[in-house]
Amino acid sequence: xxxxxxxxxxxxxxxxxxxxxxxxxxxxxxxxxxxxxxxxxxxxxxxxxxxxxxxxxxxxxxxxxxxxxxxxxxxxxxxxxxxxxxxxxxxxxxxxxxxxxxxxxxxxxxxxxxxxxxxxxxxxxxxxxxxxxxxxxxxxxxxxxxxxxxxxxxxxxxxxxxxxxxxxxxxxxxxxxx
Numbered sequence: 806x807x808x809x810x811x812x813x814x815x816x817x818x819x820x821x822x823x824x825x826x827x828x829x830x831x832x833x834x835x836x837x838x839x840x841x842x843x844x845x846x847x848x849x850x851x852x853x854x855x856x857x858x859x860x861x862x863x864x865x866x867x868x869x870x871x872x873x874x875x876x877x878x879x880x881x882x883x884x885x886x887x888x889x890x891x892x893x894x895x896x897x898x899x900x901x902x903x904x905x906x907x908x909x910x911x912x913x914x915x916x917x918x919x920x921x922x923x924x925x926x927x928x929x930x931x932x933x934x935x936x937x938x939x940x941x942x943x944x945x946x947x948x949x950x951x952x953x954x955x956x957x958x959x960x961x962x963x964x965x966x967x968x969x970x971x972x973x974x975x976x977x978x979x980x981x982x983x
Contacts, residue, residue: 811895811896811897811898811908812841812842812866812897812898813897813898813899813900814897814898814899814900815899815900815901816899816900816901816906816944816961817901818901818941818942818943818944819943819963819965820963822889822891822899822961823841823897823899824837824838824840824841825837825838825876825878825886825889826886827885827886827887827963828885828886828887828963829885829886830880830884830885830886831847831848831860831862831878831880831884831886834862834878834886835862838864838876842866842867843864843865843866843867843875843876844864844865844866844867845862845863845864845865845878846862846863846864847862848860848861848862848878848880849861849862851879851976851977851978852977852978853976853977853978855879855976855977856967856968856973856974857881857882857883857887857967857968858879858880858881858882858887858888858974858976859880859881859882860879860880860884861877861878861879861880861976861978862877862878862880863876863877863878864876864877864878865895866895869895873892873895874892874895875891875892875895875896875897876889876890876891876892876896876897877889877890877892877978877979879976881967887962887963887964887967887974888960888961888962888963888974888975888976889960889961889962890947890958890959890960890961890979890982891906891907891958891959891961892907892949892958893907893908893948893949893951893956893957893958894908894949894951894956896908896958899959899961901942901944902921904917904918904921906918906944906946906957906959907956907957907958907959908956908957909956909957910954910955910956910957911936911937911946911948911955911956911957914937914946914957915931915937915946918937918939918944918946919937922939922941922942925941927939927941927942932945932972933972936948938970938971938972939971940970940971943961943962943963943964943971944959944960944961944962944971945959945960945962945971945972945974945975946958946959947959947960947975947979947982949982958982960974960975960979962974962975
């Protein structure tokens with residue numbers, strides 16, 4: 806997919822990723838994504854429960870093949886959206902304050918992300934796996950293979966009351982994405 810053809814979204818920490826608002830039900834998420842031209846799977850149990858996360862749903866553009874997973878949404882046992890992962894290759898291009906977070910060379914994004922954190926008075930963080938992360942912004946920048954290259958695949962989370970850090974929010978399924 807060409808970047809010029811991809812939907813563009815904005816991330817507001819702990820509030821929303823494009824049309825997806827943290828805390829919304831799967832039915833609300835499905836309706837919001839439908840207005841953006843996406844179709845989704847029914848919310849299904851996670852293969853392995855992850856803390857309070859118990860359900861996941863996958864969204865793709867309506868014209869994309871059924872196997873495409875552009876956005877994966879994870880829901881708490883309360884039913885509210887708590888975590889969103891955006892595919893590096895076919896997901897929406899999500900930005901925050903003009904910084905594109907999806908589909909970039911991870912090392913370049915990490916440098917820009919750390920500079921951004923420092924400008925805001927935050928301490929840059931690198932997770933155990935080497936991913937840039939920010940508990941203050943609710944983001945972990947994972948890497949995803951794109952042929953012979955790697956591109957950024959961020960995981961966005963609101964972890965109030967059910968996890969301590971953004972790292973704690975990343976479900977096992979996400980760690981398996983390479």
